[in-house]
Amino acid sequence: MSSSSAVNDLLKGQLGPTLKNMTMPVIVGMITMMTFNLVDTFFISMLGTQPLAAVSFTFPVTFAVISLSIGLSIGTSAVIARIIGQGSLTQARNFATASLYLSAVLVTFIAITIFLFSRPIFFSMGASESSYMLLMDYMNVWLSGCVLLILPMICNAIFRANGETKLPSYGMAGAGVLNAILDPVLIFGFGPVPALGIQGAALASVISWSAACLLILYVLGAKQKRIYYWPHDWPATFDGIKQIAAIGLPAAGANMLTPLAMGVLTAIAACYGEPVVAALGVGSRIESIACIVVLALSMTLPPLVSQNFGARQIVRAHDAYRLTAKFVLIWQAGIAVLLAITSPWLANLFSNDPEVQAVLTWYIVIMPIGYGLQGVVILTNSSFNALHKPNNAVMLSLLRFFVFFLPLAYLGGFMWGVNGLFIGAVAGNVLTAIVAWRWLNKLFKRFECMQQQEEMAV
Template identity: 75%
Template sequence: MSTSSSANDLLRGDLTVTLKKMTVPVIIGMITMMTFNLVDTFFIGLLGTQPLAAVSFTFPVTFAVISLSIGLSIGTSAVIAKIIGQGDQQQARTYATAALYLSAILVAAIALAFYLFSQPIFFAMGATASSYELLMQYMTVWLWGCVLLILPMICNAIFRANGETKLPSYGMAGAGLMNAILDPILIFGLGPIPALGIQGAALASVISWSCACLVIFYVLGVRQQRIYFWPHDMAATVAASRQILTIGLPAAGANMLTPVAMAVMTAIAASYGEPVVAALGVGSRIESIASIVVLALSMTLPPVISQNFGARQIQRAHQAYRIAAKFVIGWQLLVAVVLAVVAVWLAQVFSDDPQVQQVLRWYVVIMPLGYGLQGIVILANSSFNALHKPNNALMLSVVRFFVCYLPLAYIGGMLIGVNGLFIGSVVGNVVTAVIAWRWINGTFSHFEQQSAAIVEAKP
């Protein structure tokens, strides 16, 4: 069985260099995927308002499936990276295979349930008979093909657990490029290919996912031999499934809290009028781009921590978190300065409405002050999962959104007005960051003491 030297980097290489080598490809892949997702939305928008609105109805359902997939990928990465840190490559291969089959079965079952109960689900969301008929042209193809979306995500988690990020990042970017190329062809037709409309957008996604699956399975199964093509040890497969679900389900739940919190924040903003809601919508998109380094680190830091956790190198795992956290504080401070400088220009680019521009300017000046502290929380959350403490990660997410962020934003709005929403949000990030910093460092210290006790107990 072939092994990657990158695994050794995670256990013995310079941590700063290792994190940089792993994170840069992920950033490139994320930027590329974001760009192609915008292209996908653009082509659907050319079909008209009704098709675009129909696809908008599908977002909660597709997000639920993707949230489960993200949770399973987090569980997969944490479990396999720890096993690799313990030096058992054979068991890692068995667990990687189990992760793929478990994820495929779960996602297929959920997709079938959504398909069977699609009518009551979408009508409850406010879809009309005509929009339901249109959106199901998209969802029927998407649901039957979504297993092909989850499998590359789980494969990417297996790569990351081994310290490899270039191939999965560039592979998903390639799938996004193929999707962008196929979109206009299948939506509007070309030569003998008929115009499939909204259904063509879903079919383009399924085809690109299928190609990604073929390439990734070939690399993982044939070239690197990190997976089996069939679970050969059922007892180990069941044990692996339990461990992955133990981490994956709370991680999926924590991931689902983000849109819930955003929905509540939007409802609070709506009480101040449509210009505030519009500014909040634009601001959240700017935030997703401004925080891309944090999001990338939240994907590359956990394998480093999990491998060293498995190898009982707790101090090294702790050091990795501290390096990432300190970098994020400095980086996001720089981002905040840049955004403050270009705030007026950004407001003019995204809106012609003077009211929206005014609110957006203050959003871009105030909110980024908390992005670095928000990064501390996000990295602590991913580190808890890496240390196999998923309930801590879930609880931290609950505290972040529903104890600190939303209540303090609401109080700030009541006291100061619209800008108070933003100031309260930043204060919420400050409070949560203090909690997260003390909690995660205390957890690392606890494991360090345990490891030291084990060493002392050995004859």
């Protein structure tokens, strides 16, 4: 897809079909990738409850690095899509190059920091000494290759800013398939390959995403000429770093609140024992699949909003947000019903421990009730960033986690035990969604009024 045709689709095509055409390839790629992440969890669960719990402790930390990458990809997409909407394609290429270098440096710094402070980080989450020794087998490998894990995310943001979603989706799908093939071989051993346990799961991820990274960089740079492998214009590169960081770092901060909240929730869950932590870890993986449409829309909606914002089509951007938010509420309601029906089967699939099964069943029944409202919050955050209002996204995330989600989850756990944690979390998503919907609609109305006033003045 050429840049010009993509721009025309985002600026002039019908909203429903345009979003559908952009989002479907992303969903296919993410389903493949996340399904095989669940396969990864399934193989680890075969090692026993303690290895499963140990890897569950790593989720908030690994997701913190991924959240930094997501934030930087949001900044990349918002800035480049706006520039493309204004017609500055050479500048977009310089800025895309800047985003890759900025991301590599920041993620390397974060990975080194996590390694140096791993003991206090994991023990503060409630990990025991034996769990810590197990989880570091995983983390040492994962941290060593995490730059190659995150660069494809930034590359995909560059594709999406140009309106292209098929190629990055194929890359995601391919990485997921390769990861699923390598998992049993490296975890349990095969022929001359020794059994590496949970370390093998981390190695499978690093190998598969390294392959995807090399392929995507080749297509993006050598084939489509949308990046330079080395900065071509240093002043433009530094300007790109500045503009992307202005949106990407606050967006990363907002996204990193999610693993921080997960870490606090894991610490609370650890008070109930390792089976509860294990159930929480599996439930989080199932949630990633259940919310896949929301996550895909959170990637494809921002370029549409940003390009139309850059082209001063504010009403069109507003309509796109409302359309996706309403769709997500309906879609996730159906997913919640489906999960409730299949909850006993899913719990039995991922654990043989009766205590893990019991907690996981209730997680799958209760938590999806709030997924649609959580989706509204996610879409609102991504739209704030697309409109170059990253501080609003940070404030909304702070409000969600530290005013609603964590306090209500803690209160629910105090009153009703483990199931109360889940009930409180759902209540937090309900209240945050109400605030998010009203806030962003008010901002769009203000932009529309400002544009009308400017047009009347002319």
